[in-house]
Amino acid sequence: MTEPIKHDTVLDTGAEQLGKTYARALIGAAQNEGHGVADTVVEQLGRLVDEYIAGNPKLAAALRSPRVSENEKVRVIDRLLGGEFHPLLIKFLKVMATRDRLGFIAAVRTAADSILDDMMGRMVASVRTAVPLDDNLRAQIVDRLSFTMNRQVRLIESVDPALIGGMVIRVGDKVFDSSVANRLDAMAHRARAGFSSKLLERFEQFTSQ
Incomplete structure (x- = not known):
């Protein structure tokens, strides 16, 4: 049986573009912090997506839910991630939380990996x-x-x-x-x-x- 061809939807394209925008901002800020910071925050962002979010459906749902307030999302980020990740990444996640964009964190991770790979050759x-x-x-x-x-x-x-x-x-x-x-x-x-x-x-x- 032939599988149907999957076409990109407007939602897919929007998530990809938003991911690239935020990823560029994160990497740009990391480069301003000093040598090696971009590698660190992008690696930690991947770990956040693969281990914390993928491994905890309740956390994933809370971060993307419009019913959870921005302040509560910020508190969750501080409580669960504050001691584990680079301060720049924590600050970045809080910005995404206040803009109700944490549901796109996986798209940001994908874009950040690609952008940093290109930059590093x-x-x-x-x-x-x-x-x-x-x-x-x-x-x-x-x-x-x-x-x-x-x-x-x-x-x-x-x-x-x-x-x-x-x-x-x-x-x-x-x-x-x-x-x-x-x-x-x-x-x-x-x-x-x-x-x-x-x-x-x-x-x-x-x-x-």
Whole structure:
């Protein structure tokens, strides 16, 4: 069965444009704060969307609800986020709250990622693995991709248990695929360190081709 073609709606376009407007304002303010602040606030904005909002439907509903007063939204931001995030990001969220724009925070995050990547000359690589990457393996993948592509690389990670013994990396239109189709019972008992070592070996093989 053929899926229907999805067309952008006026609402989608409006959210995208609003997201870009606020994202530019956030990044501009962060650059004025000093070196590295833009990276920090954009990373924290992503964590806010992925962990705090996506993981807490009640919080998400409260932030976007017109029935919750602006003052209450500001109090929620202070109470839940004040000690966790950069003061500039907290101030930015409060501005969005007073303008009843917190329902667009995901659009701001998407735009901020894209704008900052362009400014930094970074490429985005999506990485799909059978288990979450540890810090060491993540760093080695970034270093190897950066060397191969001769550009800074930012990873977007996802986990797919079907990729036992392998991973799939996409950079633009280029796909590096080292996934293993066979599911062997022994793999399920493989130590995490051993798995990471084998994964890195395959990664080095297909990036050196």
